[in-house]
Amino acid sequence: MGRETCAQCHQEQNKLWSGSHHDLAMQHANTKTVLADFSNASFSYAGITSRFYKKNGQFIVRTDGPDGKLHDYQIKYTFGVIPLQQYLVELDNGRLQALSIAWDTRKKSEGGQRWFHLYPDERIKFDDELHWTRPLFNWNSMCAECHSTNLKKNYDSKTDMFNTSWSEIDVSCEACHGPASAHIEWTKLAATSLKASDKNKGFSFLLDERKDVHWTIDVKTGSAIRNKSRESNKEIEVCAQCHSRRSAISDNYQPGMSFSDHFMPRLIDEGLYFPDGQIRDEVYVYGSFLQSKMYHKGVTCSDCHEPHSLQLRQEGNGVCLQCHLAEKFDSKKHHFHKQDSIGALCAECHMPTRDYMVVDPRHDHSIRIPRPDLSVTLGTPNACNQCHDDKSAVWSEKQVKQWHGKPAKVYQQFAYALDASRQGNVSAGALLIEQIRNIETPNIARASAISGITPYLDQSNIKILQEGLEDSNEMVRQASITALEGLPQAMLVQLAFPLLDDPVKSVRIEAVRVLAPVPVGQLNEKTRKKYNRVKQEYVKSQMVNAERPEAQLNLGNFYAARGEVDKAINAYNAAIILENVFIPAYINLADLYRTQKDEAKAESILRNAVKMSSVNADAFYALGLSLIRQKKMTEAVTALKSASDLDSSNARYIYVYAIALNSTENKKQAIDVLQDANTRFPQDANILEALIAFHRDTGNEFSAQRYMKLHQKLK
Numbered sequence: 001m002g003r004e005t006c007a008q009c010h011q012e013q014n015k016l017w018s019g020s021h022h023d024l025a026m027q028h029a030n031t032k033t034v035l036a037d038f039s040n041a042s043f044s045y046a047g048i049t050s051r052f053y054k055k056n057g058q059f060i061v062r063t064d065g066p067d068g069k070l071h072d073y074q075i076k077y078t079f080g081v082i083p084l085q086q087y088l089v090e091l092d093n094g095r096l097q098a099l100s101i102a103w104d105t106r107k108k109s110e111g112g113q114r115w116f117h118l119y120p121d122e123r124i125k126f127d128d129e130l131h132w133t134r135p136l137f138n139w140n141s142m143c144a145e146c147h148s149t150n151l152k153k154n155y156d157s158k159t160d161m162f163n164t165s166w167s168e169i170d171v172s173c174e175a176c177h178g179p180a181s182a183h184i185e186w187t188k189l190a191a192t193s194l195k196a197s198d199k200n201k202g203f204s205f206l207l208d209e210r211k212d213v214h215w216t217i218d219v220k221t222g223s224a225i226r227n228k229s230r231e232s233n234k235e236i237e238v239c240a241q242c243h244s245r246r247s248a249i250s251d252n253y254q255p256g257m258s259f260s261d262h263f264m265p266r267l268i269d270e271g272l273y274f275p276d277g278q279i280r281d282e283v284y285v286y287g288s289f290l291q292s293k294m295y296h297k298g299v300t301c302s303d304c305h306e307p308h309s310l311q312l313r314q315e316g317n318g319v320c321l322q323c324h325l326a327e328k329f330d331s332k333k334h335h336f337h338k339q340d341s342i343g344a345l346c347a348e349c350h351m352p353t354r355d356y357m358v359v360d361p362r363h364d365h366s367i368r369i370p371r372p373d374l375s376v377t378l379g380t381p382n383a384c385n386q387c388h389d390d391k392s393a394v395w396s397e398k399q400v401k402q403w404h405g406k407p408a409k410v411y412q413q414f415a416y417a418l419d420a421s422r423q424g425n426v427s428a429g430a431l432l433i434e435q436i437r438n439i440e441t442p443n444i445a446r447a448s449a450i451s452g453i454t455p456y457l458d459q460s461n462i463k464i465l466q467e468g469l470e471d472s473n474e475m476v477r478q479a480s481i482t483a484l485e486g487l488p489q490a491m492l493v494q495l496a497f498p499l500l501d502d503p504v505k506s507v508r509i510e511a512v513r514v515l516a517p518v519p520v521g522q523l524n525e526k527t528r529k530k531y532n533r534v535k536q537e538y539v540k541s542q543m544v545n546a547e548r549p550e551a552q553l554n555l556g557n558f559y560a561a562r563g564e565v566d567k568a569i570n571a572y573n574a575a576i577i578l579e580n581v582f583i584p585a586y587i588n589l590a591d592l593y594r595t596q597k598d599e600a601k602a603e604s605i606l607r608n609a610v611k612m613s614s615v616n617a618d619a620f621y622a623l624g625l626s627l628i629r630q631k632k633m634t635e636a637v638t639a640l641k642s643a644s645d646l647d648s649s650n651a652r653y654i655y656v657y658a659i660a661l662n663s664t665e666n667k668k669q670a671i672d673v674l675q676d677a678n679t680r681f682p683q684d685a686n687i688l689e690a691l692i693a694f695h696r697d698t699g700n701e702f703s704a705q706r707y708m709k710l711h712q713k714l715k
Helices: 003-007 011-017 173-177 181-188 193-197 234-240 293-297 346-350 372-378 383-387 393-404 415-423 428-436 443-451 463-469 474-483 489-501 505-514 525-543 549-561 565-578 583-595 599-612 617-629 633-646 651-663 667-680 685-697 701-714
Strands: 026-028 041-045 048-055 058-064 070-079 084-090 096-098 101-104 114-117 215-217 224-226 246-248 263-265 353-356 360-363
Touching: 003 011, 003 173, 041 114, 058 084, 070 096, 263 505, 346 383, 372 383, 372 393, 372 415, 383 393, 415 428, 415 443, 428 443, 428 463, 443 463, 443 474, 463 474, 463 489, 474 489, 474 505, 489 505, 489 525, 505 525, 525 549, 549 565, 549 583, 565 583, 583 599, 583 617, 599 617, 617 633, 617 651, 633 651, 651 667, 651 685, 667 685, 685 701
Parallel strands: none
Antiparallel strands: 026 070, 041 048, 048 058, 058 070, 070 084, 084 096, 084 101, 101 114, 215 224, 246 263, 353 360
């Protein structure tokens, strides 16, 4: 129906929304909306000087295109507004691309009013996957659905063309409340029984979770208690459709529908989050908030944010003091800083920021107690040293001990378990199981712990997966299915097949993905029909993102596991065509040829991969393994060295490189490599075992015994 229709009755909400970030999420480029300097301004980056100017009333950028040469492009739309504004350019086949040179909209006194590159410390050229003309900067696929209302991507995989449409260019009323046409009809009804019976007033649902809800502060604890439990997550999930790191698995989501039937959210994954759950990459709030004590006490987004203006309901500490007694918490006795200083602000300590897109500080919504002690032991960041950047984490830890005696018991207790899992420590299994079974551990963290349990499974603890598959939380069930991958087929059939009936789509399709290697020809007709139905669900969920190489890779893996070789090859090649520097597709395609006993073809594909991306360690590693299988040991050592040099943080790559060196009689060099690796990865059992064996081979029993003792300490 559009905002103008809604505004006729909801004038106050419309006034609050006008000028909000949702209102200005995307706009047509004109003199009122473009905030950047287009007065023949120039910006140099990676050997390219781009120029921004106006011509015939249009905003033009002259910059490097997909061929690396300079071209003139018209700015069609603005994207965002504060603290930066990006600009969209139309390329062929209906694609809109976001320039990676953006405008800093902050005041000049704050460092703004300048052009800057989103990757200032790199040299992104036209053949890099991070170049603005590549799929990662494609608006239709990566950005559009969260910046416009009722967006239809309309991608045709046969022609590789987009015909993307929207109802409103920005994030308007129906993006959150859902289609309003039936609501308009409802308003026209007289005061009849028909009108009274429609409790949702013509909508499919109402955002009414806070209706009749109030918070009462307990004077003993100083914190508020909700008068009734939150009975649903519908408001949080409406926000999560955009404010989450997730993959879409359907193209028909409407507000009010089940989030997990339409999206697959990311867990506390390495690279996205630190092991204690603090934000690392851009994760958009939802996954962080699920970790918070506030979420588990019943807080919703609109308790803190006015949902139309998006502003905080109170300024500064006021938003927290809605639920936390000022006398206890807005006091030097609590925060140990001068009143009205930065250190006295609740959010600075409990919701520290991290900068994204160079100039955009975003608050961590896991709302945690600062833990500099974890910074000392695990290397995680902490709020104290974010301000006191001239001090060490050890200094911060001592300060906290002086104030509190010992670190406070925090809600997020899973840091050591997830860190041990990421490091491959032998202690990880027990730590993970402890967190999985701890009812106080947030479900997203329990799911994250389960996702790392597979290397530590044995007969004594396999029950943890059985429990997880029956858990009430869909994230935990889904992670439990993923953890089954690689187990014997008989066990997969027993444990995973029942999940094909799961009421949640994201769980069902993960079950069928994991079951892909299981032959289904012997199943009874009823079970086979169920399997085929969910299989089609999985394929369709990937085709939702058919323009993304990742989706084609997923399809290729699925078909390969099922033994459908031709379909798998087609999917892998489709991924490479969509993005010729998408290395995982090359690696998996090569591995498929390996399984077909065509190692020469596998090597050829991998050599093409390293040619396309000469800085990708995974490609060199895969090439090295292919060369080993062909007994080309000298070439293999060269490739494996490149892999270990390019990714010196990967203990496995260094270990395999050392094994290859040893097999070519470079025993001393192999030992040197492993000794250096042991210094950096002291908990890696494989490295220690190789050092023991290599020293014994050279007759150095003293050194072998020394590493044997270190290995025994791991247990």
